[in-house]
Amino acid sequence: MSVHPPFHPVLPQAVALVLLGAAGFLFSGCYTLTQGVTMLGYLGRAVPLEELSGREDAGGLPSDEDAERTARFVERVYDIRRFAAELGLKESANYTRYVELDRDYLAAVVSASARDSFTRHEWWFPVVGKVPYKGFFNVDGARKERDRLEKRGLDVWVRGVDAFSTLGWFTDPLYSYMRDYPVYRLADLLIHELLHATVYIKGQSQFNEELAEFVGSEGARMYIEQHYGRESAEYQAIFDSDADNTTYVAYLRGLIAELEAVYNSAAPQEEKLARKAEIIRESQERFERDYDTLFTSDNYRGFSKLAVNNAYLDLYRLYYEGNSFYRELYEKSGSSLTRFIAAAKTLNSREKDPKGALALALLPS
Secondary structure (H helix, E strand, O other): OOOOOOOOOOOOOEEOOOOHHHHHHHOOOHHHHHHHHHHHHHHHHOEEHHHHOOOOOOOOOOHHHHHHHHHHHHHHHHHHHHHHHHHOOOOOOOOOEEEOOOOOOOEEEEEEEEOOOOOEOOEEEOOOEEEOOEEEOOHHHHHHHHHHHHHOOEEEEEEEEOEEOOOOOOOOOEEHHHHHOOHHHHHHHHHHHHHHHHOOOOOOHHHHHHHHHHHHHHHHHHHHHHHHOOOOHHHHHHHHHHHHHHHHHHHHHHHHHHHHHHHOOOOOHHHHHHHHHHHHHHHHHHHHHHHHHHOOOOOOHHHHHOOOOHHHHHHHHHHHOOHHHHHHHHHHOOOOHHHHHHHHHOOOOOOOOHHHHHHHHOOOO
16 A cells, blocks of 8 residues: 655655664654564564575566576665765665565655644654654554644655655665665665764754755765766756756745745734645646746646645755755865765764754865
8 A cells, every 4th residue: 555645746754763663773752663563573583685596486476587686786775875875874784684565655754833823743752852753664553643742733645655764773774665766866865874874863854854865865966977878868967857846845935934924914814824724826837837848847736736735845845945055055065075075974873953064164274
C-alpha cells in the first residue's frame, strides 16, 4: 500500500531523522519502541553490498540481467561514497549494507501546521530535540497521527520518504527501491544523508534540512560533472529538471506570500479561512490554465488536483526557503564545496544561530 500523496515531484524525500526509533530502545514510550523494533528488524535483514552482487533473488529479474543491474548499483554507491568522503563528509559504514523491501518508500512521515498561519507543529524527542515531522514505518500509524492532529484543528500532510539518517546511532542501509534511481537522484540522496551524519545542530531543523538540501544537490551536480562531463546527457538532465523545479518552487512561494498577507491581517479567523480556500482554488486554476507556458514536462500537472493546505506548503518553506542564502554564501566564499562543508563542521552542535555562524566560519582568515 503506497502512502505517497498524489503529487510531490520536487519535495526532498530524505529527511534528517524522521524515525526516532534509531534510539528508541533507549527510551520509554510506545512510539519509540515500535519504530525502534521495526528499524532493528530491517537492519537485521541487511546484507553487505559486496555480497549483493552475487545474489540472484533480488529484484525479480532474470538472474543475468539482475546481476548486471545490481553490480552497477553497487559500484555506483561505492563511487558516490568515495566522492562524498573527498568532499569532507564523515566516513563510516553507512550505505554499505542493503535491505530488500516490498515497497517503494521507507516510511510515512506526518507534518502539520496551523490552519490560519504557517506556524509549524513540532515534536520533541530526546537527543535531537524538536523536529517538524514524525515518521512511521507502518502507514496506519501515520494515519492515526494525522487524524489526531486534524481533530486538534491543524492542517496535516502525510508523505512517503525514501531515506533518513540515524545520525550515527546505527549504520544506515540502502533499500531495494534505490537500485533503479537515476544516478543524480542517488548521488543527491546519499550526499544529503551523509551531510546529516556529519553536521547536525540540535533543535535547528530548518537549518539542517536547508543545508543538506543545498549540499546534496550541489554535490550531486559536481559528481555528475566529474564522472560524465558537462556535455553528457546525465549532466544536461540536471538542468532540464532544475528549470521546472525552480519554476514550481517560485510558484508556491507566490501562493505562500498571498496567504501570509491574509494570515497577518486583522480579519477574523473565519474570514481568513474562507479567503485561504479562495486563494488556493484560484491559484490551482491559474496553474492549470498556464501550465504549458510554465513547464517543459508533465511532472507537475498534479498540483491542480491536490488538497493543498498549510502543511503541504510549509514543507517547501522548510526545505527551500534558504536556497538563495546558501547559494550566495557558497559563491561568495569561492564556490568550494569542500571548504563549505569544512566550515559547517566547525559549528557547535547546539548553535543558536547556525546561519550566522556558518557565514562567519567562511570569512577569509
